[in-house]
Amino acid sequence: MGPLEQIRIVELAGIGPGPMCAMLLSDMGAEVIRITRISPSGLGIPMPTRFDLLARGRLQVPVDLGRSEGVELVLKLVATADALIEGFRPGVTERMGLGPEECLKRNPKLVYGRMTGWGQQGPLAQAAGHDINYIALSGALHSFGRKGQAPVPPLNLVGDFGGGALYLAFGIVCGILNARLSGLGQVVDAAMVDGAASLMTMFYGLKAMGVWSQTRGENLLDTGAHFYEVYETLDGKFVAVGALEPKFYKELLIRLGLDGEELPEQLDRNHWPNMKQRFQEVFKSKTREQWCKLLEGTDTCFAPVLSMEEAPSHPHNAARGTFLELDGIPQPGPAPRFSRTPPQISRPPTPPSPETTREALLNWGVEEEEIESLLQSGVIGPPRA
Numbered sequence: 001m002g003p004l005e006q007i008r009i010v011e012l013a014g015i016g017p018g019p020m021c022a023m024l025l026s027d028m029g030a031e032v033i034r035i036t037r038i039s040p041s042g043l044g045i046p047m048p049t050r051f052d053l054l055a056r057g058r059l060q061v062p063v064d065l066g067r068s069e070g071v072e073l074v075l076k077l078v079a080t081a082d083a084l085i086e087g088f089r090p091g092v093t094e095r096m097g098l099g100p101e102e103c104l105k106r107n108p109k110l111v112y113g114r115m116t117g118w119g120q121q122g123p124l125a126q127a128a129g130h131d132i133n134y135i136a137l138s139g140a141l142h143s144f145g146r147k148g149q150a151p152v153p154p155l156n157l158v159g160d161f162g163g164g165a166l167y168l169a170f171g172i173v174c175g176i177l178n179a180r181l182s183g184l185g186q187v188v189d190a191a192m193v194d195g196a197a198s199l200m201t202m203f204y205g206l207k208a209m210g211v212w213s214q215t216r217g218e219n220l221l222d223t224g225a226h227f228y229e230v231y232e233t234l235d236g237k238f239v240a241v242g243a244l245e246p247k248f249y250k251e252l253l254i255r256l257g258l259d260g261e262e263l264p265e266q267l268d269r270n271h272w273p274n275m276k277q278r279f280q281e282v283f284k285s286k287t288r289e290q291w292c293k294l295l296e297g298t299d300t301c302f303a304p305v306l307s308m309e310e311a312p313s314h315p316h317n318a319a320r321g322t323f324l325e326l327d328g329i330p331q332p333g334p335a336p337r338f339s340r341t342p343p344q345i346s347r348p349p350t351p352p353s354p355e356t357t358r359e360a361l362l363n364w365g366v367e368e369e370e371i372e373s374l375l376q377s378g379v380i381g382p383p384r385a
Helices: 017-027 068-078 092-096 100-106 131-138 157-182 192-199 201-209 246-255 269-283 288-295 315-320 354-363 368-377
Strands: 008-012 031-037 059-063 083-086 111-116 186-191 228-232 238-242 302-304 323-326 329-332
Touching: 008 017, 008 068, 017 031, 017 083, 017 111, 017 157, 031 068, 031 354, 059 068, 059 354, 068 100, 068 368, 083 157, 092 100, 100 111, 111 157, 131 157, 131 192, 157 186, 157 192, 186 192, 192 201, 228 269, 238 288, 246 288, 288 302, 354 368
Parallel strands: 008 031, 008 083, 031 059, 083 111, 111 186
Antiparallel strands: 228 238, 238 302, 323 329
16 A cells, blocks of 8 residues: 555664654555664663654564675665665765665665765765754754744754655655666765755745845744734643734734724734734633634634644544554654555554564565574574663
């Protein structure tokens, strides 16, 4: 099931954006085999496998990549794969014997997907970093935050997942389409700093026009405008309004009971601070639930600000099946939707075991005798403590 059915991908497991990319492709029906390390690694935060939601939909095969037999096993998988995902610093897979040259030699149609923060070349290519650093360099982080306050990191959504995982997934699918036309694979260099910069394209255009201030909290979409803002309600909860278009703004004023007042023009920035204070007073007069009854589903561009606890049970999310429960854990379902080839999650995150290792490798055409030999020699198997 899913639009990527029969696409096969080898994932050299890492943290954050690489697993997210692999999850997205797996959700769309690709068969992804996840090569993990024999020795544990990661952020140092203990996480039972069932909670590692980015690992859903695929089986893990722990491989000792420090041994030639382990490298040879991965190259054997690469020979029948459409793509590979790796998220190490530049040069690491080359030193392993699993770089693009070795892999493309085994499979000239392979799409070799590389995920890094800074990219494969440039002065910072070998430096350590995380999402916050990459979005800082792209101009994105500077733009998040309120006036007079420091920039606010938007979780790790913009660098890791938006600028990283999504761009690599897009690049891999583009590469596979091209390989099917040309018969030749290639390397996809997905850098989070590039992706985060790309996400800022519209704002660089607005800046060039002279209509986007470099001061946070003074612009249309960065909490400068009173009609695109978050407001506290009587019960200490919050609501969000985004009435950008004049007709929606007019509807909002009517439903807030402000249409009879003498008010400044919507886009008169000089009056935005005063209008924001007026809106704050109005929204503080009712509870979030009262505002939902009054505004939700209207053309006021309104929504309650829900917690992760609340979001799955909201009637709209429930009706669409935006969230699902797998292995007892509520989580976002696959996105986007397809009319003819609906995506689905093939399995919850599954801890490695000799049985799942056998299953995964047999599915990829590795002979049972070879699997047993690799298990017995410790080249593959459950992670070591």
